[in-house]
Amino acid sequence: MTARVGVVTFPGSLDDRDAARAVRVAGAEPVSLWHGDADLKGVDAVVLPGGFSYGDYLRCGAIARFAPIMTELVPAARSGLLPVLGICNGFQILCESHLLPGALTRNSSRHFVCRDQLLRVEAADTAWTGSYSSGQEILIPLKSGEGSYVAGGETLAELEREGRVVARYVDSSPNGSQNDIAGITNEHRNVVGLMPHPEHAVEALTGPSVDGLGFFTSVLARLADGAPLAAATG
Amino acid sequence: MARVIVDVMLKPEILDPQGQAIVGACGRLGFPGVTQVRQGKRFEVELEGEADEAKLAEVRKLAETLLANPVIEDFTLRVE
DSSP states (O other), X not given: OOOEEEEEEOTTBOSHHHHHHHHHXXXXXXXXXXXXXXXXXXXXXXXXXXXXXGGGOSSTTTTGGXXXXXXXXXXXXXXXXXXXXXXXXXXXXXXXXXXXXXXXXOOTTSSOEEEEEEEEEOOOOSTTTTTSOTTOEEEEEEEESSOEEEOOHHHHHHHHHTTOEEEEESSSOSSOOGGGEEEEEOTTSOEEEESSOGGGSSSTTTSSOSTTHHHHHHHHHHHHHOOOHHHHHO | OEEEEEEEEEOTTSOOHHHHHHHHHHHHTTOTTOOOOOOEEEEEXXXXXXXXXXXXXXXXXXXXXXXXXXXXXXXXXXXX
């Protein structure tokens, strides 16, 4: 049976169409989810796409966190059962929702950064990174103004100790992120937040590589295994 | 009607690039004595009736939940 992967559209989402396309290219059926409906439509996994949800008023992701769809998504994600990938603004929403620790703040350079960015995958054991190998370098677009990851010292130490840094910027951090962090995961490893955009690197025609496709094929492989994530990871 | 002011500031250890940009502008504009600027947000929350303890507790909850992100920001509350 084809896996169904939901893509949430908030007012101000930009990359929902590309995310849905990436899901399709990976071999799954994309399902449009609406921020205002408290209904996940029975999907097997969810992508929170990039953009500027609710205009990013107050703080990035701060209003989106309280959208009706999130009342369904948050408990399912927290339980470890529902795989969720938050990209860029989606990462910010996951942090504001406390599904992931820390916060994303303004780039230290004060400039919006838009470029193809080399990343090193550090954790290949999450629901979204099983298709990669640990240490693999991938090239995908980065485009954000508030991508600087910050967390308290204890939280940062815990992320490092538990191998929950999913990807790091290679060479130097383009935005001032602590420990060059580009993405992290939760304790069940079903929720992943990533600042760069894998959905823009799934086809040679439009992307700098097809390195981003692995995030989407990873979750399909995980779903095909059929093992509940929480049980599989303890 | 009561008005409660909520001031939100980035925690001291969090880098404030906007504040740094303002310091840079101060130098160029002929205010060389300015050594640091931290930029924050001020919310004016208007309430029905008097700002009693129960209402202030509600605003405090609002500040913790929505107006500030306690991971990176501190806030203070006062009745105006």
